[in-house]
Amino acid sequence: MSSPLLETVGLQKTFGALVATDGVDFDVREGETHAVIGPNGAGKTTFIKQLCGELRPDHGSIRFAGEDVTRLPAHQRARKGLARSFQITSVFHDFSALDNVALAVQAHAGHSFRFWRAARDDASLVQPALQLLRQVRLEHKADVLAAKLSHGEHRQLEIAMALATQPRLLLLDEPVAGMGTKESARMVRFLETLKGEKTIVLVEHDMDAVFSLADRISVLVYGRIVATGTPAEIRANAEVRAAYLGEEG
C-alpha cells in the first residue's frame, strides 16, 4: 500500500494542565473519507487546528503528501492542497457569494499582486467560481451578500470555497452542524458525490452523516484515539460504545 496522504505521529498539545491532544497517531489514505468522532471536549477542534496549521503541536509531527508540514503556517499548507471548512461559519460576509468563491479561486491561482485589472471581470476567476456555486447548488444566490445567506447556504458556500482551491485533502469541520434534517440530508448527498473523488477528513457529530459517508472512523476521547476502523468495526467496538456511542443513545 502506498504511503498515506496525511499522517500524524505522536501529536501532542497541552493547554496548561489540559492535555487536548495526547499522542495521536492518525493517517488518511489517498481517496478515502476518514471521519473523526468523539464526545464534546474530546479535542476534535484542537486536533483539526493542528492539521491545518492554526495551532502548533508541542510534540509530534504531521506529514502531508510526503512532506513534513509540522512547522508550516496555515496559508502555506493551504497552498499545498490542504483545504478546510470551519465549524463555525467563516466566510467573507461583506462579499457576495460569487466573490467569496472567486477569491478562493484567486488564492489558488498564485500571488495576488495584480493591481490593475478588475477581478470581477476576470473570466479565469469568475467562471470556475460560478461552476463551483452550481456544484453546491448555490448559483441562484451568486450576487447575494454572504451576510444575507442562511445557515445552510453558508455551509454550502464554505465547501465551494474549500473546493475552489483544488485541494488534495478536504478538512470538513462539522459540515452539517446546526442544519435541519432536510438540509443536512441534502448536504450528505452532496458530500457523497465528492466521495472517492476527494480525500476527506470529516469531523462530525451527526452519526447518520458519519456512518453513511466514512470509509474509516477514528474515535477521539480525551485527546486520545481509542479506536480506528471501518464503520462496522466501530459499531461493534465495546470501548467505543462505552465511551461514546452509548451516550448518544
Add this chain to the structure above:
Amino acid sequence: MKGSLRTWVLVGLLVLLAAVPPLAAWLDQPFYLDLLRRVMIFAIAATSLNLILGYGGMVSFGHAAYLGIGAYAVGVLGFYGIHNGWLQWGLAIGASALVALAIGAVSVRTSGIYFIMITLAFTQMLYYLGISIEEYGGDDGMRLASRSQFSGLVDLGDATSFYYVVLAILALFLYLTARLVGSRFGRALQAARSNEARTRAIGISPYPYRLAAFVISGAMCGLAGALLVNHTAYLTPEFMNWTRSGELMFMVILGGIATASGPLLGAAAFLLLEDLLQGWSVLPKAVTEHWQLYLGVILVLVVLFAKRGLAGLIPGKHE
C-alpha cells in the same frame, strides 16, 4: 461600481470642482479657490488613508507622518536651493514610501489597539524630530523660498494653475484607488479585513498585501504633503502633529469608510464646516469660539446615524 449613482456623484463633484475657478473669478472671490484647493489636498490625503483604514481595516493613527515627510522633502530641498518640482515631488513620494515600508514592516504585524499605538508612536517620533532640527526652523517652521518649479510647464504661483494641478492629481488618485480596490490585490486586501482566518485558510497570507497597501498609501499621502506645503508656502512640523492624523481619520469616517467618494466628501464637509463655524459672522460668538465642539457633535451624529458616512447617504450598493 460601474455606472452606479455613487460613481456619477463623484464624477459630478469633480466637474463642479473644475468649474470653481471661473466662477470664483466671476464672483471676484479668490478666497474660495484657496479654500477648495485645501479641501482637495486633504481629500488626496484622506483617499490614501481610506485605502488602508477603509479597505485594509488598518486603523492608522499616524497618517500625518507622510504629509510631513512630503512637506519636508519640498521644504528641505528648497532650503538648499533645489526648487525643481519633479525632484521635490519625486523625493516626497519616494521618501514617504520608504518610511512607510519601515513603519509598516513593524506595525502591520500587529492589529487593533497595538496598530493604532505603534503608528501614532512613529509619527510622534517624526514630529519631535521635525521640532528638534533648528536648521529648518524647529517648531516655528520656515517660509518656502519658492514653490516647486516645473520650468515652463506649469506655474504653481498662479492660483488657478495650482488649483487644476491639485484637481488633476485628486482625480488621478481617485481613479487609481478604484482600480486598486477592484483588482486581485484589492480583493485580497479586503478579504484580510473581512476575515483573517478565512483568508489564511484559502492560502493567502495577509501580511504582504497589507504592507504593500501601507506603502502605496504612504506614498500617495507624501504627494499630498508636497502639495500642502506648496499651498501654505510654509513648512512646519505641525503637519505631523497627531491632531492632524486625527483630522484625517475624522474626514475618512465622516465621508464614509471604504467608499470611493467618502474621502472627498469627508474632507469637504470637515474643512467647509470648520471654515463656516469659525468665520461666519452671522453665527453667535459662542459658536465661532468653540467651533470644535460643534464639529465633534456632528461627527458623533454621523457615526451614530449614517453608518457609511456621508457617502452612505447616497443610495446604491455597498462595495
